[in-house]
Amino acid sequence: MPSTTVNGVSLYYEVEGDGPPLLLIAGLGSSSLAWAAAVPRLREGYTVITVDNRGTGRSEVPPGPYAVDDLADDTAALVDHLGLGPVAAVGWSLGGSVLQSMVIRHARVLSKAVLLNAFPSYTAIQDGWLDAGLALRRAGVDPVAIGMHSMPWAFTPRLLSDHTVAAAQAELARKDPYPTTLAGFEAQAAGLRRYDSRPDLPSAHTPTLVLAGAEDVLTPVSQSVEIAKLMPNATLQVLPRGGHGMLLEYLDDTLAAITAYLGNGAP
Secondary structure (H helix, E strand, O other): OOEEEEOOEEEEEEEEEOOOEEEEEOOOOOOHHHHOOOHHHHOOOOEEEEEOOOOOOOOOOOOOOOOHHHHHHHHHHHHHHHOOOOEEEEEEOHHHHHHHHHHHHOHHHEEEEEEEOOOOEOOHHHHHHHHHHHHHHHOOOOHHHHHHHHHHHHOOHHHHOOHHHHHHHHHHHHHOOOOOOHHHHHHHHHHHOOOEOOOOHHHOOOOEEEEEEOOOOOOOHHHHHHHHHHOOOEEEEEEOOOOOOHHHHOHHHHHHHHHHHHOOOOO
């Protein structure tokens, strides 16, 4: 099982496939398993790099809080360790914040970026959503119930109205072999809610696709519009279907948009 120590933290990672290097950065409290549905498709045309951010999966859980810039420093150091840069990268949700920090502070390791369901800074609604999730975790609520509570923020009525499918999706939380600890989740959350990329995005020149789903209620399209307006080399694309979990609910459409922008790779 490959791991390396960067910035004093042991990180677990995997490298699969053949082709141009593509780094995938997961969201809040998620390990690299968040990309499980996408990796088999992407590795047909890319050398896919997945990583458990500090605090998740098989990576170390040092004392928090973790600033978004810390996570970005970790990820840039991993790219340097692997010797695969510059890489294309996709950052999903919190991963999109990490990738914004990277295009601002570590552009040398990047060739292109895709910000998937990203946001420049937290709103009062996002703070409230996070407070509720933290309260449930601190109370020791069953992870499947926590997943069900979060699902309306991630998925569209198309999925939620089929209770059999929705229940199966929520049950995946119980099957996670490397669940994120409360300490890891809290440490990531503390840094995320304080991050604000807006002052520095005008200096970020990495070619970037800002990709959103029109039905995203957790990170609404307006936040993607704000990011795209601030970045000199950004392209905004809004898919007509899909919410915050569009990579899971609309896998084909989401991957088609990503790979069309990146080029030189998977179907």
